[in-house]
Amino acid sequence: MRAHLIALGAIVVVVAAAVFGLRSAVALDLLFTLLLYAVLGQSWNWISGYGGNISFGHAIFFGCGAYASALCVTHGLSPWLAIPAGALVAALLAIVTGFPTLALRGHYFSIATIAVAALVDAFVRTTPWLGKATGFELPIAPGWATMQFPQKGTYVALALILFAAVQLATMALERSRMGYYLRALRANHAAAAAVGIDERRVKLVAFAWSATMAAVAGVLYAQYTLFVDPPSTIALAISIDIALIGVVGGIGTLWGPAVGALVYVVLAKAVALQLGGAGKGYDLVIYGAIICLIAALRPYGIVGTIVDALRRRRGAEAAA
């Protein structure tokens, strides 16, 4: 626990220093993307990693935040209001869709998330007040009230705060009763139910919090890009990216999503630098290969493997 807090503190200090020190827009953009993906990966990790219900439709919760932001701005309200509003809508969507589907096992749940996400996507694309397929372009109006900043560093700082909050919440989850319930359910749901754990309630709470985190990230994203449309927020491709980040780093671990986001961002950038526009697809090949290797050899991802190795070493030392 202390080690985790120190690690988080160190990350916050380093990133904060980078915000003040870096002038390069490209570097700040990378940093923002990295933090945002880490938050989305952790959000996914709550329900799919700790909860064991693998979601392939997580982008709809991200979309709740982004669309809440767009709607607030286009109706003359401050996007800060979109944080509670988007989070509330996302949590409600999670509860309404999770209530019937969370009881489904394995692939039934995963395919249900794809179906729900596709329905949400179809709804948004045909609903005039949600901008249909064209979406929203948000007017430029810098200021704290409009959550628009001339310096990219400010966005990075906000993303850093969100990331730190999400990591702290996850540390709390790992040590909380609910964290133990989730792990017990994942290990053996029948045994967990037999000792009186209410699976539906525990998972609904985890799902609602997971959706909330993704929605807040969505608000920040909308204010950063000032553009919200279905392909950039709620499409299946975004859901797949979120799951990818969660899986690569390691499911059900505190730092897995951050590591996954780092791998994702670094690879995407490296491929773009090496191959330019022609490199489309090569990054997918590499992620795909990583996921295949992890699934075949080390199903608990990069962080899971490290944790395992540490445990074994500690065990060996204790034995010696």
Place this chain on the structure above:
Amino acid sequence: MDALATPAQLLVGGLLTGLVFALVAVGLTLIYGVMDVVNFAHGEYLMLAMYATLALALLGIGPLVGLPLVAIALFLFGIVVYRVFIRRLLAGPPEATVFGTFGMLVLLQGLAQATLTSDYQSIPNPPFHGTIRVGAIAVSQATLIEGIGALVLTAALFAFVEFTETGRAMRAVAEDRIAATLMGIDVQRINGLAFGIGAACVGAAGALLMLSYPVYPTVGAAFALTAFVVVALGGFGSIQGALVGALLVGLLEVFGGFYLSPELKLVPVYLAYLIVVLLRPQGLLGRR
């Protein structure tokens, strides 16, 4: 008469579409039934098969002649994938097969995007381009051949699983892996065969589809999603179920596309999935 013409036309169109979905879905359901693996990369296998058919067509070999070649190629591909990859996933925790086949989806998708143009490509000189009229109903020859071909192959797979010794062994493995081992069945061999045959089905479907569809790197996604729904509707592991589910999905899609709007054509399909898995998780014809 005219008032009935449109629904009749849609009915025929929906059933023919459904038959092709069935051939894609039976491969998925066979793999699931025998080894409990939901192959999330199934749509990408379809994409590979369609590109293989296109390549043959560019060499002057038409899709119908190419069909057995593509099916055999996919069969061998499936066996190799099982031997080097799926077998390892089965030894891991249950999530491993979801993540592993998902990883394969991402990998194949990336390969296609990286090496192939994102343009829609069709075979040169498609062999069938006329329309057949029966009363008020018009059917394009290509769609008719696709539907009939898919029905014949689906029936052939059903007969294979139902009446041959190997098919019996597959059903035994599906029922109880350990008991099957004790009866002297080589489970690894049967699993590998089932995976290969599942891939061959989607290979044949890909070849048939090229009669009327263009191919592009992300073509698999739409078909794979539909196939998951079909398999869930019919009951995971049930071949007859997949056929019934596919016809239902074909009808829902065609009627939905006509009466709602083309971009909403999948809405009734997904709603049907959610309703069925919530009310009858074993599917319409599945058993538990």
